[in-house]
Amino acid sequence: MLTDVESKLLIVDDLPENLMALDALVRGPLRTVHQATSADAALALMLEHEFALAILDVQMPGMNGFELAEMMRGTERTRHIPIIFVSAAGSELNYAFKGYESGAVDFLQKPLDGHVVISKVNVFVDLHRHRKALKHEMDALAAAHHQTEQLVQQLQTAQCELQRAVRMRDDFMSMVSHELRTPLNTLYLETQVRKLHLTKGNLAPFEPAKLPAMIERDQRQIQNMVRLIDDMLDVTRLRSGALSIQPKPFDLAAMAARVVDSLGQQVEAAGSTITLHAAGPVQGMWDEFRVEQVLTNLLTNALRYGGGKPVRVEVGVDVASAGFAGAAPQAFMTVRDGGMGIATADQERIFEQFERTADSKKHAAGLGLGLYITRQIVRAHGGEISVESQPGAGAVFRVTLPLEVAAAIS
Numbered sequence: 001m002l003t004d005v006e007s008k009l010l011i012v013d014d015l016p017e018n019l020m021a022l023d024a025l026v027r028g029p030l031r032t033v034h035q036a037t038s039a040d041a042a043l044a045l046m047l048e049h050e051f052a053l054a055i056l057d058v059q060m061p062g063m064n065g066f067e068l069a070e071m072m073r074g075t076e077r078t079r080h081i082p083i084i085f086v087s088a089a090g091s092e093l094n095y096a097f098k099g100y101e102s103g104a105v106d107f108l109q110k111p112l113d114g115h116v117v118i119s120k121v122n123v124f125v126d127l128h129r130h131r132k133a134l135k136h137e138m139d140a141l142a143a144a145h146h147q148t149e150q151l152v153q154q155l156q157t158a159q160c161e162l163q164r165a166v167r168m169r170d171d172f173m174s175m176v177s178h179e180l181r182t183p184l185n186t187l188y189l190e191t192q193v194r195k196l197h198l199t200k201g202n203l204a205p206f207e208p209a210k211l212p213a214m215i216e217r218d219q220r221q222i223q224n225m226v227r228l229i230d231d232m233l234d235v236t237r238l239r240s241g242a243l244s245i246q247p248k249p250f251d252l253a254a255m256a257a258r259v260v261d262s263l264g265q266q267v268e269a270a271g272s273t274i275t276l277h278a279a280g281p282v283q284g285m286w287d288e289f290r291v292e293q294v295l296t297n298l299l300t301n302a303l304r305y306g307g308g309k310p311v312r313v314e315v316g317v318d319v320a321s322a323g324f325a326g327a328a329p330q331a332f333m334t335v336r337d338g339g340m341g342i343a344t345a346d347q348e349r350i351f352e353q354f355e356r357t358a359d360s361k362k363h364a365a366g367l368g369l370g371l372y373i374t375r376q377i378v379r380a381h382g383g384e385i386s387v388e389s390q391p392g393a394g395a396v397f398r399v400t401l402p403l404e405v406a407a408a409i410s
């Protein structure tokens, strides 16, 4: 506030009685008056305080008022202090001090006329107050400007994130539609053909020997759609933190054998083979349905991106971790393929939602959700999943699971 600004005045004269008289004239509310009887003392005060005005006696022994003003001009801190020179001899004022940077220079003649002194001092004090208030406003303005800039930056970042999210959602929707359309189209075409046969009375395609294969085909398409919808539901559950696991004792090796068996048709379609290596049963407490999902996702990927080369699955207990004193033994599953592999730069991001490598997009359709869901399931069991791979040299995915899931995690 303009009215709150306190002003400091400096009066310099070698005669104490002059100082007293001047002090009495210029004193006032919200003003403090500092006195100096020499130029040296005045300079020392100027370095210590911020003055609104300096009233300098021109005739002083040692350094006179003009010389003191010259010194003030040489220092940044004192350069802008307005000056009123006080002199007894009118002629002296002809040497009117030149070149003082603030331009704020005035003169008073002895004997001092009280009214003139007061009005001149008031002008400078008001000027100082206005300048201070202005600076205060400028500082506030600069701070507000800085804040606005920060807000704009935050908004821009949020906008970019939003645009990316919208883009991802659009990509996702078009991928889902495409992925759902393929099995639906096949099913629809099948039904059309069957209808045609029936209208023409051609029952040959419906002979008992041909029916199991027909049903098998239909089931495959339906399963594809169910898997897709399940994946989407899982992602939604993961986002809301609602994916729960229900651990029960089972044998990981036996489960792996079942999963490998169930993939017979996909293995055939990929022109590949899967071999399972397990030295014996691997007993532990896990969510069987979810761990099956983990292995199925890894094997589906190995068949999809494995270039038809043999796939090797290994299940066992991690001897290395069991060997460490205090380290709890862990179960492990590895899935090794000899396909296109994954560049080091992609090896972390493929575990995120919708992330796929450029290479894989050319070869096969996919939503980029499998590994994301897989990692979340593994972590929910207190385990980890990692990948080792080089482009063109296949990939090895390794899952480790504590033999028993800590109660807190489940």
Ligand SMILES: Nc1ncnc2c1ncn2[C@@H]1O[C@H](COP(=O)(O)OP(=O)(O)OP(=O)(O)O)[C@@H](O)[C@H]1O
Binding pocket: 231, 297, 301, 302, 305, 306, 337, 339, 340, 341, 342, 350, 351, 355, 356, 357, 358, 360, 361, 365, 366, 367, 368, 369, 370, 371, 372, 394, 395
């Ligand atoms: N065995 C593998 N060899 C090479 N690349 C792989 C392999 N497994 C995964 N990837 C890469 O990681 C990406 C993400 O895999 P993820 O299983 O999450 O999704 P997806 O297979 O594309 O789709 P889906 O959601 O149907 O599983 C794949 O698109 C592929 O680029």
Ligand SMILES: [Mg+2]
Binding pocket: 297, 300, 301, 366, 369, 370, 371
């Ligand atoms: Mg996948």
